[in-house]
Amino acid sequence: MHASEPREAAPRPIRRIWGPPPAVPKEPVEPPARKAAVSLLLLTVLVIATCGLVYELLASTLASFVLGDAVTQYSTVIGVYLSAMGLGAWLSRYVNEAVARTFVDVEISVALVGGLSAPVLFFAFAHLSWFRLALYLVVLVIGALVGMEIPLLLRILRERFEFRDLVARVLTVDYLGALVGSLAFPIFFVPKLGLVRTSLVIGAINAAVAITSTSLLRGSLRSVTGLRVRAGIVLGVLIAGIVAADRLTLLAEDGMYADEIVYAKQTPYQRIVITRGKGSFQLFLSGNLQFSSADEYRYHEALVWPAVSVRARDGLPTRDVLVLGGGDGLAVRELLRVPELLRVTLVDLDPAMTRLARTMPLLRAQNEGAFDDPRVHVETADAYVWLSDPVNAAKRYDLVVADFPDPNHYALGKLYTTRIYRWMREHLSGGGVLVVQSTSPLFARRSYWCIARTIQAAGLAVAPYHALVPSFGEWGFVLAREGALEAPTTLAPSTRPRRALDDASLRALFVLGPDMGAEPVEINRLDNQVLVHYYEEDWRKYL
């Protein structure tokens, strides 16, 4: 370190001429303290280099989580980031005065933008249609700011080192920081903290660097109060973010899902989680898988077309449909392909779910913007309460689709009782059909047959059927209507080609193997709720 000592004494012409005179003549700095200051500045380089690399990895990882196609995301994000760093380096030449102050300001800005990058990008992903633009914009800004850091620091340290020594030391530490970041990211940050918390923590570290460098660069700074206040505010925001991060994704929850959580929200009714795996994404409600984009078409084609085909066989159009549950809009999307359809009324409990299905690009793409179709009307209510409301008593539908989550507790169990099926029956027009998602006839055989028998007990003829949905397994449905009911044999026409169904596979849905055959069960009534108990017992064997 002694090599820098002669340089320390050199006068600083710019400051002397343009700056105000120093208020107090500087006392000679004690060598050990000076030595420590230099080490600390180099440590600063190490830390900011680590942070810079982590931001880059964060953006790439996040982009590949939410958009898939990791190769493209990593290449483009790294490309944009590195070129933005070049841009930052170039911009640094326009910083003429107050280099140290600018450096601290850059640190504060990196802390803010970088620290909030993951939460902001997750939010953008959930709510903006121009997510990619937001992504590259954020990457550009962080890259440019990070790009300014080293050139500015070099200039600050210039006075303390010989040039040769300076470049060697700073770049060594810089690359070392990159190594630390690249190792810590996959080993510690992602598995232990997840993306959102990592981003906030790294931002907080950057803000802390900004605060310590105000002391380290005390001599080159006119006043530090403003900088410290700003840095303090940013640090406060990020710490608040870390505290609030549980609302975005629960630390414990990350381990529950096979794939990365890209969206999580606790509503008063349930916890909505979207995960992103290789080439597909999944929606979970309170921990239960609702669909996987890879195979939901199998589920929703099976949910909608047998019922529509029964009506078509009898020469009846399916014009007015009531969907209960199904706030993801996928059943509605399928229904909108019925050529003669005039109107779909969707009743869902959770406004957050329907809003998400309407606005989140990922979901919108999957439901094809179903909620924007003028034929679709959304009502926010508990389906049980909606059906019991005298205001709705006179409404009749050609088809009622009951697409509720599985009956794993009493508040959901009431949606599978004779009472509610009687109401549904009353809401059917002449020849109207009811279809009910009925959990798995294989894994939850008694639950499945309990639902089928309960519908029968409500005075409807039933036709049980099933479909294979790989992400769920064997899945069950019950078709029902007044009078006699025979399974459909020809598929009703659609405005779009079906992927899972044709006439032959439609007929096959109605064949249940012996391991899914009927079992003796009690009827699920409001005052006994046996289904909730069956369901719990049935699934206990598998979980």
Add this chain to the structure above:
Amino acid sequence: MSGPSRRELLTTLLGASAALAACRKPPTRPAGELLAPDLERAHRLVRDGAPFPREGVREERTRVAVVGGGPAGLSAAWRLVRGGLDGVDDVRVLELEAVVGGTSRSGECDVTRYPWGAHYVPVPVREARALATLLDELGVVEGRARDGSPIIAEGVLCRAPEERLFHRGLWYEGLYLYDGASHDDLAQLRRFREAIGAWARVRDAKGRRAFVTPISHASDDVASGELDGRSMRAWMDERGFTSPRLRWLVDYGCRDDYGLSSEETSAWAGVFYFAARLGETGRSAPLMTWPEGNGRLVRHLAGVAGARLRTGWIVRNVVIRGEREVAVEGWDAAGAPVRVVAERAIVATPRYVARRIVPALAEAIAREPGAASDEALAFDYGAWVVANLHLRDRPSARGCPFAWDNVLFDSPSLGYVVATHQTGLDHGATVWTWYYALTQPGREARERLLSATREEWADVALADLGRAHSDLGGLVERVDVFRWGHAMVRPRVGAGAARRRRDGARSSGPVHLAHTDLSGVALFEEAQDHGVRAAEEVLDALGVRSPSMR
């Protein structure tokens, strides 16, 4: 109310540990209203014996005057109207309060209706024919079972889970604490059920059951004597029912249905609580409930009475003027003195009121030896507090998610009932009805009841429930409190015999008495049965032919 006095109050009413826990947190003080029967007017005019003026009295005529618009009085009017006395001027119901229903009244807010007293009735057994007829009118009877009892629509049968129990930080489904029960506990529970089942199967020579509601259908020679003379607690001791959980269950049952501990409840009433609910199948009859509790039944009956109903009327004297004329004197809602002259009168007020307003009854009690002490034993009243908690949202809870009736094992309160349970509103705002029975002797119970203000009772309710729901305080928007001074008649040891000795005093000339008190237990079916009986006596006396509903 601060520091020590708050702690003292909570300690007295909830016990030391609950008080300690509650006093660690500052009390939340939600707004609210204090409700009570219109004591002031009633006391001034009835208890303190305000004289009825001799002049300036308006006179009205009707064929039958019914005094009291609770379930008994409304059922009497309903029976008269259904029996053919359906002219608007044939029947007049005079009710003291501004609202009808008595201890079965209910309230209403934007979110839901809710009970202020009675909250359920079990599905009627075959014998309860009048109740089945009433339910038929409500459109909830779907058919008849093989034993003749009505099949009730699912929507009014209490939705499962019916009840849950809070014990050491967790909620458990059901009222019996199975968690941690030993072999012996379970064996005793089984034996207890068998003992009750045996009583439920008893039939006398005429095929009548020993325990049934309405009690008028029960055998009068079996059971009663031996069971009436000892306490439920003694009965349990004699049979070796020592299991603490079983004793808790039985004690809870006595407090819940009668407002008495098991030491003071007669064994007849204790067994009745369990056995009268067992139908022919041996299964406990399911409960029927509505958001406003039995207020739903009251609403229907009041609808039938319609323009025959007069609220805000205080009846002071029911004077017999001969075999075919009775004068019902009192003040109307505007405070003007009125004399309603009728051919017959049905007095459907509680016994302690009937004694004051029917001179013939008071005279008989004064005349007959032992009558006064029999009256005191047979018609002893407990005090109750009912608090309605208006919640913005549901608090958190661990264990069994929710139930209609929610009971705390370690609490002298009776827990709370959720008004929106039956309507399926499982999220967001709701109303909880919290019950607390003061089991002390009548006068002491009433003093305690009145010594605490609305704010204090609200604090007690919140401290009580706060043990099971730590985040409750922030969710409660208001707490309305009802102080019931004479909430219900209590079946004490020996009360049955005393009551039977007083049974003769059910009618006197043109005056007929009707009230649940006459059965010695406070139940809708009993109130209705007495109302219907009195109405049928009247129809008979007036020569109106109508097949009996009982």
